[in-house]
Amino acid sequence: MKLFREESPSKKQAVERLRLILVHDRAKVSTGLLEQLREEIINAISKYVEIKEEEIEIELNATETKAELVANIPVVRVRRAVE
Secondary structure, three states: OOOOOOOOHHHHHHHHHHHHHHHHHHHOOOHHHHHHHHHHHHHHHHOOEEEOHHHOEEEEEEOOOOEEEEEEOOEEEEOOOOO
């Protein structure tokens, strides 16, 4: 007999989406602004390193006193310096 049921993947996704909406609201950052920020970060970093764009994770964590932008960006290799 199972006492605890595992959360379904769709329930986990819904909870994560709600969490992101609440964080964006607290930090006063729209989803569109976060997407624009993501694109600009990708463009800036891509000048120096090759990255796996499809695996990038960027999130905004906010509390009542601060907000943090956390980025996990897989690097494939460093590009040669342009002189």
